[in-house]
Each structure stands twice: as C-alpha cells, then as structure tokens.
Amino acid sequence: MMIGTKKIINSPPDNTPARMTETELVEACRRQDRRAQKELYDRYSRAMYTACYRICGDFDLANDALQEGFLKVFQKLDTFRGDSTVGAWMKVVIVRTALNKLRRQKPTQELPLNYADQEVDWGTTALDIEYLEKAINKLPDGYRAVFVLIEIEGYKHQEVADMLNFSVGTSKSQLFYAKKKLREYLRHYV
Incomplete structure (x- = not known):
C-alpha cells in the first residue's frame, strides 16, 4: 500500500x-x-x-x-x-x-605629490585594485564624484551634469582632471 x-x-x-x-x-x-x-x-x-x-x-x-x-x-x-x-x-x-x-x-588636506615625471604605461602594468581604490578616494570630492559616476557607474556626461546641477562641459573637465590626478597618484606605483 x-x-x-x-x-x-x-x-x-x-x-x-x-x-x-x-x-x-x-x-x-x-x-x-x-x-x-x-x-x-x-x-x-x-x-x-x-x-x-x-x-x-x-x-x-x-x-x-x-x-x-x-x-x-x-x-x-x-x-x-x-x-x-x-x-x-x-x-x-x-x-x-x-x-x-x-x-x-570638512575638506581634507591633500598630501603633496613628489612623484617622478615619467609617463605611466597603462597597457602593461597590472594595478592592484586596492591601491587604485585608495587613489580614487584621494581625489578631491568633485573629481571623485564625476569619475565614479562616469567611469564606474556608467552614467553619461549629460546625466551627471543633470544630477549635479552643472554643465556638460564642467562634467568633462572634472573627469579630465580626475584622470590627470589619478595618473599623478599612481605614477610612483608602476
């Protein structure tokens, strides 16, 4: 049964x-x-x-x-x-x-940058993710916000400009200077 x-x-x-x-x-x-x-x-x-x-x-x-x-x-x-x-x-x-x-x-004080003037070879250098995150966190607030929103979160310049209430040109400029600062921060690492 x-x-x-x-x-x-x-x-x-x-x-x-x-x-x-x-x-x-x-x-x-x-x-x-x-x-x-x-x-x-x-x-x-x-x-x-x-x-x-x-x-x-x-x-x-x-x-x-x-x-x-x-x-x-x-x-x-x-x-x-x-x-x-x-x-x-x-x-x-x-x-x-x-x-x-x-x-x-409160704004944080930036450390002085005394890195070598050599070019960074992004194509052949494997950057440690943790070090890259630290470098991104060292960016001034405005640069970091635009960099994160565009390069990491995938927003377009127009969307970032609308979100942060400034022009597309300002968004592009902030991203340019964010990348420039990151190169400076990471130069001694590579």
Missing part, C-alpha cells in the same frame, strides 16, 4: 513582497507596507551602498548616505513616474544624497 506524498515547496506565496514585480513592489511601498519596503531595501541596498562608498570613500559616511538615501526614497516614492526602472530612479536619489553628505564634510 502506497501512502500519498506531499510535495513541500520552500518558496513564498505569490502575494508576498519577495514574489512581487517591481511595479507591484513600488505600489505596496507607496501604501507604507513595511514588508515591501524591506524587500525593496534588500533588493537594492548592496548596489546602492557600493555607489555611496565609491563616492564618499568612507565606510561610515557611505552607510549614513545609504540610510538617509533610502529614507528619501520612501518619502519621495510618490514622485516616481515610471519613466525608468525604480532602481535607476533610486540610484539618482541615493547618489545625490551621498554627494550632499560629502559636501557637508
């Missing part, structure tokens, strides 16, 4: 936030559904933290920017029109928050 077997599935029901589409999740967050807000945070917090850290260059400041940024996201979610993905919209809100936190920090 065979007894019937019951198949147990460990996936959440269809109506839980973990199974919701992005649109359903946004609507649930707009209704102040705390489970949906947690799910939105869980889906995007790691990527958003990475962007914050790359801009701020400091773990604590990046974490503060992330938390403050998510508060703004939940407060402003009614303004999300759906012209882009919610992730792209959130990234703009959180990146702006990180930039504002960075601007409010």
Whole structure:
C-alpha cells in the first residue's frame, strides 16, 4: 500500500513582497507596507551602498548616505513616474544624497605629490585594485564624484551634469582632471 506524498515547496506565496514585480513592489511601498519596503531595501541596498562608498570613500559616511538615501526614497516614492526602472530612479536619489553628505564634510588636506615625471604605461602594468581604490578616494570630492559616476557607474556626461546641477562641459573637465590626478597618484606605483 502506497501512502500519498506531499510535495513541500520552500518558496513564498505569490502575494508576498519577495514574489512581487517591481511595479507591484513600488505600489505596496507607496501604501507604507513595511514588508515591501524591506524587500525593496534588500533588493537594492548592496548596489546602492557600493555607489555611496565609491563616492564618499568612507565606510561610515557611505552607510549614513545609504540610510538617509533610502529614507528619501520612501518619502519621495510618490514622485516616481515610471519613466525608468525604480532602481535607476533610486540610484539618482541615493547618489545625490551621498554627494550632499560629502559636501557637508570638512575638506581634507591633500598630501603633496613628489612623484617622478615619467609617463605611466597603462597597457602593461597590472594595478592592484586596492591601491587604485585608495587613489580614487584621494581625489578631491568633485573629481571623485564625476569619475565614479562616469567611469564606474556608467552614467553619461549629460546625466551627471543633470544630477549635479552643472554643465556638460564642467562634467568633462572634472573627469579630465580626475584622470590627470589619478595618473599623478599612481605614477610612483608602476
């Protein structure tokens, strides 16, 4: 005699936030559904933290920017029109928050650069990632923000200009000088 077997599935029901589409999740967050807000945070917090850290260059400041940024996201979610993905919209809100936190920090004093005047051969030198991150973090705030947004996050100059409220020319100039400074910082390493 065979007894019937019951198949147990460990996936959440269809109506839980973990199974919701992005649109359903946004609507649930707009209704102040705390489970949906947690799910939105869980889906995007790691990527958003990475962007914050790359801009701020400091773990604590990046974490503060992330938390403050998510508060703004939940407060402003009614303004999300759906012209882009919610992730792209959130990234703009959180990146702006990180930039504002960075601007409010006391400026740090730059170390004098006494490096050799030889050219850097980018093609044959393998740079240690950790050293490169340290060099990026040494960039002045404006240069670092533009460099990170364009070279690491993949934004276009127009998007960065709109995000930071300056001209495309300023974005291009900031990127040029960021790269120049990085070459100076990394020159002695190679």
